[in-house]
Amino acid sequence: MTSSRHSDSLQADVLVIGGGPAGAWAAWQAARDGASVVLADKGYVGTSGATAPSGTGVWYVPPEPVARENALASREALGGHLADRDWGRRVLDQTYENLQRVADWGYPFPVDDQGVQRRTSLQGPEYMKLMRRVVRQVGVTVLDHSPALELLTDGDGAVVGARGIHRQGEVRDWTVRAKAVVIATGGCAFLSKALGCNVLTGDGYLLAAETGAELSGMEFSNAYGLGPAHSSVTKSAFYRWATFRYADGSLIEGAGSKHGRSVIARHLQAGTAVHALLDLANDQERRDARSAQPNFFLSFDRIGIDPFTQQFPVTLRLEGTVRGTGGLRLVDERCATTVPGLFAAGDAATRELVCGAFTGGGSHNAAWATSSGTWAGAGAAAHAKADGADAHGRAARSEARAALQGGRALDSLGLIEAVQREVLPYDRNLFRDPVTLRDSLVRLDGYWEHLQHATAGTPADRLRAREAAAMVATARWMYRSALARDESRGMHKRVDRPASDPAQRHHVLSGGLDAVWTRAHRTAAHAQPLLAEAA
Amino acid sequence: MIELVSEDRCTGCDLCVQVCPTHVFDAVPGGIPVIARKSDCQTCFMCEAWCPVDALYVAPFADEETAVDEAALVDGGLIGSYRRTIGWAPGTRGTAIDLSYRLLRG
Numbered sequence: 001m002t003s004s005r006h007s008d009s010l011q012a013d014v015l016v017i018g019g020g021p022a023g024a025w026a027a028w029q030a031a032r033d034g035a036s037v038v039l040a041d042k043g044y045v046g047t048s049g050a051t052a053p054s055g056t057g058v059w060y061v062p063p064e065p066v067a068r069e070n071a072l073a074s075r076e077a078l079g080g081h082l083a084d085r086d087w088g089r090r091v092l093d094q095t096y097e098n099l100q101r102v103a104d105w106g107y108p109f110p111v112d113d114q115g116v117q118r119r120t121s122l123q124g125p126e127y128m129k130l131m132r133r134v135v136r137q138v139g140v141t142v143l144d145h146s147p148a149l150e151l152l153t154d155g156d157g158a159v160v161g162a163r164g165i166h167r168q169g170e171v172r173d174w175t176v177r178a179k180a181v182v183i184a185t186g187g188c189a190f191l192s193k194a195l196g197c198n199v200l201t202g203d204g205y206l207l208a209a210e211t212g213a214e215l216s217g218m219e220f221s222n223a224y225g226l227g228p229a230h231s232s233v234t235k236s237a238f239y240r241w242a243t244f245r246y247a248d249g250s251l252i253e254g255a256g257s258k259h260g261r262s263v264i265a266r267h268l269q270a271g272t273a274v275h276a277l278l279d280l281a282n283d284q285e286r287r288d289a290r291s292a293q294p295n296f297f298l299s300f301d302r303i304g305i306d307p308f309t310q311q312f313p314v315t316l317r318l319e320g321t322v323r324g325t326g327g328l329r330l331v332d333e334r335c336a337t338t339v340p341g342l343f344a345a346g347d348a349a350t351r352e353l354v355c356g357a358f359t360g361g362g363s364h365n366a367a368w369a370t371s372s373g374t375w376a377g378a379g380a381a382a383h384a385k386a387d388g389a390d391a392h393g394r395a396a397r398s399e400a401r402a403a404l405q406g407g408r409a410l411d412s413l414g415l416i417e418a419v420q421r422e423v424l425p426y427d428r429n430l431f432r433d434p435v436t437l438r439d440s441l442v443r444l445d446g447y448w449e450h451l452q453h454a455t456a457g458t459p460a461d462r463l464r465a466r467e468a469a470a471m472v473a474t475a476r477w478m479y480r481s482a483l484a485r486d487e488s489r490g491m492h493k494r495v496d497r498p499a500s501d502p503a504q505r506h507h508v509l510s511g512g513l514d515a516v517w518t519r520a521h522r523t524a525a526h527a528q529p530l531l532a533e534a535a
Numbered sequence: 536m537i538e539l540v541s542e543d544r545c546t547g548c549d550l551c552v553q554v555c556p557t558h559v560f561d562a563v564p565g566g567i568p569v570i571a572r573k574s575d576c577q578t579c580f581m582c583e584a585w586c587p588v589d590a591l592y593v594a595p596f597a598d599e600e601t602a603v604d605e606a607a608l609v610d611g612g613l614i615g616s617y618r619r620t621i622g623w624a625p626g627t628r629g630t631a632i633d634l635s636y637r638l639l640r641g
Contacts, residue, residue: 043556053579121635198577232578232597292635
C-alpha cells in the first residue's frame with residue numbers, strides 16, 4: 001500500500017468501512033489472505049459500534065450434531081421460517097473456529113468447575129480492544145474518526161474505493177482507491193441512544209444503495225431495547241427475572257420482557273409509567289449477574305437503586321435494524337452484494353439468513369458478525385487478487401446520489417428529529433398499519449426530495465448531513481417493505497393483518513433512492529416444508 | 536452523559552479524544568480536553584473505561600444533563616468504578632470473571 005501524506009490519498013486491495021466486530025474480522029481475514037487493507041471507522045476501532053460498550057452472548061455451539069441441530073431448530077418458528085439452515089450451519093462452524101482464534105489471542109474466557117473454557121459470552125470492551133490489536137498486528141491501516149461519505153465506481157459500475165473525511169482536528173478529505181470494499185457499518189437505530197448505537201445511522205446502506213445495491217428484510221427493523229427509563233443501557237437479558245408494575249407496585253397483567261413487550265409498549269404509549277423489579281432472581285443469580293454484565297449495574301449503582309429490591313421505571317428504545325434482521329442483500333457465500341466489488345458483513349447485511357424475521361438478539365448477531373466478517377474479508381481479498389494490477393488506474397466517479405449540493409442550507413438536526421418522529425413512536429413502527437405507514441411515507445419522501453435541494457454547511461456538517469440522509473433513506477426502505485409484507489411475521493407486526501400468510505414465506509427486497517421499490521423473492525430454503533409439516 | 540473531566544486527575548494524554556466513538560471531546564493545546572459536543576454523548580461509558588487515571592465521570596442519565604460533585608463521586612467510590620469492575624484498573628486485571636455462562640444460554 002502506498003500513501004501520500006499531503007493528499008490523504010491511499011491505495012489498498014481492500015477497504016473495509018466500519019470497525020465494529022464484523023469490520024475488524026473482515027479486515028483481519030483479508031490481510032491474512034495477503035491483501036493490503038485499510039479499515040476506516042467514523043469513530044474509533046475498539047470502542048465504536050454496539051458491541052464494544054455492551055458485551056454479548058455468542059451463538060457458540062460445539063460441533064455435536066444433536067446440539068447443532070437443536071440450536072438451528074430452536075429459532076425457526078420464531079424467525080417466521082425465513083432462515084436458511086445451510087447458512088446457520090456455516091455460521092455455527094465459522095463462529096466455533098473464530099472463537100478458538102480469540103482464545104489463542106489471549107481473550108480471558110472464564111473457566112468452569114470442570115476446567116473448561118466457556119465461550120458463550122464476550123465482554124465488549126475487552127473483545128474490541130483485542131480486535132484493534134490483532135488487526136494492527138497483521139498490518140491493517142486503521143483510520144479512526146474517518147467516516148466514508150461516498151463510494152467510487154468505475155465505468156462498469158464496479159466499486160473501486162471511497163471518499164470521506166477525517167473529522168478530528170482540521171477537517172480533511174480522504175480518498176481510498178481499493179479493488180474491493182466491505183460495508184460493515186452496522187444497522188440503523190436512528191440516534192435513539194440505545195447502548196453504543198448512536199454511530200449506527202444506516203450510513204452503509206446509503207453508500208451501497210447509491211451504487212445500486214439491494215436490501216432485504218427492511219421490514220424487520222422495529223426492534224426496541226428494554227432498559228431503565230433514564231439510561232442508555234438497553235441490555236434486556238436480566239429482565240427475564242422481572243415483574244412489571246405500576247407506580248403503586250401493583251402488577252401489570254401480561255407485561256413481560258420476552259413475551260409481553262407489546263403490553264409494556266401499549267402502556268408507555270398511553271403515557272402510563274411502567275416499572276420493573278427483578279424480584280424473580282434467586283440469590284445465586286443476583287451474585288453472578290454483576291460479573292456477567294458489569295455495565296447493567298452502572299445505571300443503578302449511580303442512582304443508588306438496587307434493581308432486585310427496588311422497582312424502577314423502564315422504557316423501550318428503538319434499536320431499529322441493529323437488533324432487527326434487515327440489511328444489505330447478500331447474493332453468495334462470500335457475502336457479495338448485488339454490486340461488483342462490494343461486500344457486506346455484520347449488522348449492515350441482512351441477518352434473515354440465520355435469524356429470519358425475528359431478532360436473534362446479541363448472540364446471533366455476534367456469531368453473524370464474526371462469521372460474515374470473515375467471509376466478506378476473504379471474498380474481498382479474492383476479488384482484489386482477481387482484479388489485476390491496473391485496477392487503481394481506472395477512472396473513478398463519485399456515487400453520492402443524496403445530492404446535498406443544492407442551494408438551501410440543510411438543517412440536519414431538524415431533519416433528524418423529523419425522521420425520529422416517524423420511526424421512534426410505538427404506534428408507527430412497533431405496531432404497524434398501512435394508513436399510518438403511508439402517512440409517514442408522504443413526509444419521508446418529502447424529506448428525501450428536500451435533501452436534493454439542500455447543502456451541508458461546513459465540512460464538519462457533511463457527516464451529520466449524510467447521517468440524516470441515510471436515516472431518511474432507511475426509514476423509506478423500512479416502511480415500503482412493511483407495506484409490501486402484507487401480513488405479520490416475526491418482529492414485523494401489522495395490526496390489520498395479525499396472522500402470517502403462508503403465501504408470503506419469502507424475502508422482501510428493496511432499494512432505490514428517488515423511487516423506492518420492493519419485490520418479493522423466494523429462495524430454495526423457502527420451498528422446504530416447515531418442520532411442523534415434516535414431523 | 537459525560538459530566539466531568541477532572542482537572543485534578545487528568546494528565547492531558549488526550550486518549551479520551553481519540554477513543555470517544557461520537558467525537559465528544561476536543562483536545563486543547565497545553566491543557567486538558569474539553570467536553571465540546573455533550574449532546575453527541577451516547578452514554579456508552581467507553582471513555583471512562585479507557586481513561587488511565589479515572590479522570591472522567593459519565594452520569595447514567597442518557598437524555599439529560601446533571602450536576603455532579605467530584606468530591607462526592609470520589610467518596611462514593613463511583614469515579615473509576617466501571618474500570619475497576621471490568622478489570623482494567625491497576626491491580627484489578629484478571630479479576631473480572633464473566634459468569635454469563637451460568638445465567639444465560641448462548
